């Protein structure tokens with residue numbers, strides 16, 4: 001790469017002054033802040049290399065993708081409302097769940113986190129003027145947008161979109177079984193977004209490692225940015241493997257190779273290995289950013305520092321390390337993998353995940369909790385992800401996996417995980433940082449309505465699916481017989497989906513209201529902790545005109561509450577604990 | 592062709608591997624008198640004693656309400672119609688109890704924290720963080736818990752995956768395991784009883800009310816399934832057996848099933864395999880060994896033999912000669928299926 005790194009233009013921090021005094025309360029956009037000269041309007045958008053513009057583009061695109069995939073979910077559930085409903089044909093149903101899963105995972109949950117929120121927030125959190133490679137960042141977005149369009153265009157070609165599930169198992173995905181162009185478009189889309197993810201990963205690593213503001217040591221980087229660093233490394237491990245697998249499959253389909261076909265001496269199981277070697281780290285690529293968001297949000301609304309900062313960092317790193325060694329837990333029923341090994345490693349992931357839970361609880365412990373929308377969504381995340389985590393531990397056991405594999409039990413499990421993280425965590429992050437990005441508030445009442453309908457709708461939709469799976473309903477079925485006894489639970493699940501769908505009306509209205517009748521947010525509406533709350537909302541072109549002294553992972557808080565800095569927990573019966581060694585400045589008890 | 596049978600009701604018995612004599616010939620079924628299983632069989636005792644100890648250990652102090660009076664609450668699952676399936680069920684039940692206790696504890700902790708520490712004043716909370724003893728505690732305890740879970744997982748897994756040599760004799764019955772090759776294809780199943788020269792095949796794209804082909808097996812005996820696929824990956828799954836296994840091209844999977852009771856159990860393909868995946872049904876009917884004998888000989892008489900003539904369903908070619916249709920459309924369904932590809 002020949003792109004030059006722009007060094008952050010850091011202005012010497014002023015002495016500890018009055019909180020928030022000198023910040024321009026802003027409703028005006030980036031261009032208003034002086035030294036940015038460039039085209040405006042659509043040309044600005046097309047040519048921008050500003051991480052904030054790219055981040056917003058990513059976010060809008062991925063939210064649109066989320067809504068499209070969500071509408072597909074509603075159609076899927078409507079089809080299953082009754083046995084033998086024929087709302088859509090079998091073929092269409094198969095296309096719909098394939099596209100629903102693919103859009104949600106490849107094009108929403110990932111890009112929303114690392115292309116959208118992380119792109120916007122990480123440079124702000126570490127005090128950088130932009131991403132390390134701004135032009136590469138723009139390329140990422142355009143590749144991603146190309147990927148979205150490519151994947152959706154499958155619906156327009158003869159033969160329809162890809163219909164082999166989001167995992168595209170060989171040999172169902174070969175040229176004989178999936179002859180249409182839809183399958184090729186699906187592969188192309190993965191190649192495009194794969195590269196976009198890799199470039200974003202490179203960018204995040206470089207930004208977090210090299211563009212931190214003076215004073216921002218690694219152990220003062222906020223947890224969200226830490227998690228993005230680890231996520232980015234996982235992206236660099238996983239996505240090249242996916243790309244390689246996609247190329248191989250493409251060669252099988254078009255160039256007569258037999259990498260995944262038995263006839264030519266290849267191995268269909270090899271596809272599963274390659275895919276899941278990508279696929280399981282991908283699960284954490286999707287989860288870690290949202291863990292990070294929640295870890296940044298809980299302290300703000302508890303008015304306390306995160307409980308075990310280093311514990312969180314090490315938990316994240318061990319989750320990432322373990323996640324590269326558990327892929328075959330998706331293949332227990334193939335009969336060709338070493339069960340105890342993959343089972344044990346999968347179980348072990350529960351340990352750092354448990355550490356995170358106790359840290360989240362410890363963060364709220366003896367705090368002063370207030371329940372604005374970001375906090376509500378974060379608590380929703382905790383409860384929903386908890387159930388996904390527990391059922392995940394069950395699935396780490398090969399015999400239990402045998403009995404539930406490819407049934408609705410698994411569908412319920414991964415929605416518990418994915419909706420917990422990407423939807424509850426993601427919307428927590430969105431409600432939290434929206435004021436920073438747009439300089440205006442979202443309405444609390446509408447946010448709470450959104451939360452409660454979504455939260456209740458979630459349980460109504462997915463708890464019955466656990467039971468359906470245990471009662472034997474396989475996933476990816478377009479119909480079922482009336483005598484299976486699955487009808488009632490399916491009806492409940494579908495009604496829950498309608499509630500979920502309804503909840504997003506409040507979200508859309510909220511956006512509209514905030515757009516029509518803006519309520520200015522000011523730089524720091526939540527009494528935030530991270531550096532990002534120090535600058536104006538939205539931030540000026542290169543993010544900072546001033547920086548506070550950075551002495552902990554929450555410089556803005558320290559600046560605003562000089563008398564309430566972090567102290568080491570005082571164990572009972574002992575004298576006040578010794579100051580933390582290392583980077584954290586520990587001051588006396590606030591009494 | 593089958594010899595006359597004298598068979599003790601086999602519903603309660605579990606075959607054990609032994610070296611007693613047996614006889615077998617490819618096209619006939621031989622049965623020997625079967626003593627019923629001794630309920631005090633030490634090998635059974637060992638297993639259930641261990642399980643009971645485990646449950647006790649894991650839910651010490653847990654609200655007994657959860658488990659009720661039953662050591663193995665079902666939590667929506669079937670207790671398992673096979674020996675293997677009931678092992679799995681007990682593991683599932685124990686793990687679910689553990690999960691509910693631990694998950695419940697954490698959930699209550701979260702909710703309690705949320706309610707207890709809701710903002711009541713503008714007073715600033717103490718800005719504490721870190722507490723090494725607690726951090727060590729909440730790292731070590733989960734390690735121990737997953738260690739337990741892993742231990743019992745491995746025990747169960749070994750039981751479920753154990754296979755007997757095909758020619759092994761079952762003490763109680765004196766007969767070799769029933770060896771059935773199951774071939775999955777788009778979209779149906781073929782069951783070949785290798786030792787008995789019986790072949791059953793059925794395709795399931797004949798409309799939504801078709802229940803697919805039926806595999807008949809003797810209750811209480813060891814059935815050894817050799818699972819293969821003719822085209823894509825399929826999933827051989829029976830809810831009541833708490834079991835599934837992929838049928839994959841290029842892979843031969845072998846596993847044993849010991850159906851405990853007589854009855855009919857629905858099965859279905861669970862791994863997505865193309866257009867008619869949702870209709871790829873089958874069932875297993877477990878009958879007394881004597882009924883099994885007569886069924887097998889009747890099948891042979893009817894000409895439903897290995898890889899040979901079709902069984903009931905008509906013109907389905909035997910495995911490995913059938914060309915796979917593209918999953919694209921109505922042509923595969925012929926006249927029978929009402930579903931048509933939408934012009935999306």
Ligand code: HEM
Pocket residue numbers: 070073074076077097098100101102104105109164165166167411415418419422423461475476477478497500
């Ligand atoms: C918003 C509410 C949602 C509903 C009601 C919903 C519903 C469903 C249903 C019913 C299926 C099973 C289809 C089948 O097996 O026949 C499914 C599959 C799936 N969903 Fe969702 N979903 C939702 C959101 C999400 C989200 C947010 C994600 C990921 C971030 C997601 C990822 C997936 C994936 C990966 C599959 C598997 C697709 C496949 O089998 O290939 N879903 N969804």
Ligand SMILES: [Cu+2]
Pocket residue numbers: 279280283326327329330
């Ligand atoms: Cu995984």
Ligand SMILES: [Cu+2]
Pocket residue numbers: 824825826860861862863864865867868869871
């Ligand atoms: Cu199938």
